Structures are given as structure tokens and as C-alpha cells.
Amino acid sequence: MRFTTSSLSLFFFILGASASPLITGDVVTDEERILGGTKATEGEFPYIVSITTNGEHICGGFIYNQRFIVTTASCVLNLVPFDVTIVVGQVSLIFNDQYERRYQVVSIIPHENYDPVLGVNNLAVIETSSSIAFTPGHVEYIYYNEDNMTVGATIMGWGTTQEEGLPSVDLLKANVTISTDCVVYGSEEYQPNYMICAGSPTASPCHYDDGSPLVQGNIVVGVAARNTGCGANFLPTLYTRLSSYYAWLNRNAGLQPPMSG
Template sequence: MKYVTFLLVSVIVSIVTGVPDNSERVTNGVQAAAGDFPYIVSVTVGGGHICGGFIYNEYWIVTSAACVYNYLPSELRITLAQLSLIADDPEEKVLAIYRIVLFDGYDYTSGLHDIALLQTATPIEFSSNINFIPYDEARESPTEKGIFAGWGATYEGGLGTSRLRSIEVTFGSDCKAYGEDQYYPNYMLCAGGSAVDPGNPCSFDEGSPLVQEINGVRYAVGIMSKNKGCGATAEPTIYTRTMPYYPWFVKVAGDQPTPV
């Protein structure tokens, strides 16, 4: 039943949701193992994956506004400690959503402020496979790299993959090709799309975090928002930066736990 629901939602999601059907977006990724990405969650509708997200604290999830802006909290669930969308994983848990909070300035047309918070109906219990991730500003020199994981399609135009996959992403990209009305560098992060990048985020990857290791600690520096295809010659991907939303995070969701 889990697999059937996943396929049905994959086919119809671009028709019945607000996620644009022309923004095909992990290609050429490698499969993740248990505990690799304890902060990543799957956002689901009717048991089917539509987007990714990450754990902010014991009650809040961060995701893309485009993924959830036309839903009621009762329609959404988040799945923790999940690797496979087909089979149940150890420690996998499904939580109901109590509240959806979109950033007030979110613009669906341009993708500006493409960020949302989901409050869970019950607290998240942390473990080796379930944990929050702190956030920070990206280090964006061309020598820097990040990591991205999600359940997105493995090729342009495909359905979401059934297994969590990850890719390495380079920084220093230029997203000017999107135009000034689509790329706002103060609030958006441009990454990937170079000749050395092994792949790109793809459809159903929206909302998943772009992560960078800084001084030995992993930080969420961006949230996958949009790109122009996910093939080998695709343009860089645009992510919503996390740090500009510090005051909003604290106001709505409170502080994050102290890293151990």
C-alpha cells in the first residue's frame, strides 16, 4: 500500500498541488544508509511523499513554502528516520502536523522567501536516526562543497525515487541566468550545475536541506527551492538561504536545542 500510494501521488502531485509542474528537479546520487541524515524528513500527503524537510527542534520542521502553501495541517504528515518510501525502516515514525506557518513575504511567482515551518502535533523524540540540524550561513567560495539528500527523481521527468539518495554539491555557481526577478542573492543561494557536479536535485526534492560541514559540524545552509531541470547540463539550483530567517525562526519556533 505504501508503494502504491507513493506512485499515485508522484503522478498527480504536479497537477493538484502548488508545486510547479515545469520545475523538474536527486540525479546520479548514491543511496543513503541509516543514520547518514537523521535530520531529513519526508513530507507526505495521503501517505505519498511530495517534498523533503529538516528537523529544527522537537516540535518544528523546516521545508519549502511551495510544498505546503495550499494544504491544511490535517492533510500533511511527516515521516522521520525514513530511507525507503516502499518498506518500513527501523525507528521510522509518522507524525501529524498541527500548524503550518508560511513566511509572510512568500511570493509563489518568484520563489522569494520560499520557506515554511511545520509544527508537529506530538514532540519528536531524538535518537541516532532522528535528530535536529543547526543552521548557518554558507561558505560560498568555489573550493567549498556541500551535500544534498532527498527522494527526488533520478532523471529529468522521472518519478521520485523510492530510496533516499545524496549528492555532493559545489558552491561558487552563478544564477544570473534566472533573471533579477527570479534570483535574489540576499535570500537565495546558488549552488551546483558545474562540470564537476555529479548530479542535481530533481522533482520531489523541494524542501530538502543543502548541508555544509563547517569546523566539523554539519549545518543546513539552504532549502531546495527551484531549478531549470536536473539533467547533466542543467543550470545551478536555487536554494532559500536559512540564516536570513533567524529572527523568524526564533519568533515562531523558538530556539534550537544545544548541540551535543
């Protein structure tokens, strides 16, 4: 199950519970009345990817190295690699962006101990059939590390702007705060050694952003993994804590490119 009450999407700000987004075809238009959220600019998040099946966006991820994408297990369970395409360098879901490229998938590796009930070990890597061509400032990998509780974080993606809605046309972003106060989840669901809790009183992730990266500056610290829904009550979202999976990522996706300098 993807980006339902047990998964997540982007932090979009909704003008009101009764606001109805205007729909054109299969996507939400620019008039969805987002309050506080902003459009991302081309190249602002060069590591974000759209994971698609049959040409349709289903969730997000980030570029780990030239051959692997990191996302959540909840995004890719039961998907057949041949049916999955990774889109890099994308900002708009309906227009061809200048640096947009598509890569066929050859393998999907969800964490072998993923628990869909409790949400533990919600992590996966996706291998592309050919090496991703990096373009500085437009298509790049991002390093992962531990989160920093003293600074804010940013989430971005193409998620819907209302419960049960359709993906946003544009890549959107919003700021959230990392916290250890996650009482909305039980002690079994929120395991701080493996998860990050982050939220905002005026924002909530929704559908189609399962696997979207949570970043602090130029470091990714988590991937969107689980929340309690995206209605009027903006409750915290749980992210898979990437720093806890160093050995697993190395074993299944190899090392990241060495830091320069």
C-alpha cells in the same frame, strides 16, 4: 506547484537523456541507472524528513527542533494540516526502517511574503502534534547557519531521477558546489541576500525534493527552492538562504535546542 521547473528535488545523476527507468508500481526501482549519485546509509542524515499527503511523499524538509520541521512555502501551499504527515528516521519509501516514525501535523506556517513568481521568501515551518522523539545517530535535529563558499555541499532526498518521473525508492545524495555565478536566473529571481546558488555540471535536482536540505558537514545552510528543470542541461538550483531568516524562524518555530559543551 511543487518541484516543477520552479521547484527542486535531489541531485541525481542520469545516465543519458534516453535512459528509461524501470518502474514497479508507483516508485522507481533500484535500476534507474543513476550515474555518480549514491544511496544514503541509515543514520547518515538523521535530520531529513519526508513530507507526505495520503501516504505519498511530496517533498523534503529537516528537523529544526522537537516540534518543528523546516521546508519551503512552495511545498506546503494550500495543504490542510490534517492531511499531512511527517516521516522521520526514513531511508526507504517502501520498507519500514528501524527508526522510522510518523507524526501528524497540526499547523503549517508559510512565509507571509512568499512570492511564487520570483521565488523570494520560499520558506515554511510545519508543527507536529507531538514532540519528535530523538534517537542519537538516527533521528536528530540539525543547526542552521551561513554557508561557507570554500567547501562543498551535499543535497539529499527521494526525488525522481528524470523529468516528470516518480520518487526514488531510496534516499539518495550527491555533492554540489556553491557559487555566486547564477546568470541563468535574472537579477530579480536570484537574490543572493536571500538565496544560495549551487549546482554541478553532471547533476540536477528534479521533482519531489522541494524543501530538501543543503548541508555542509553538520550544518544546514539552505532548503531546495527553485530551478529551471531537471533535463539534460544541469543548471544551478536556488536554495533559500536560512541564515537570512533567523528572526522569522525564531518567531514562528522558536529556538533550536542549545549547543552542548
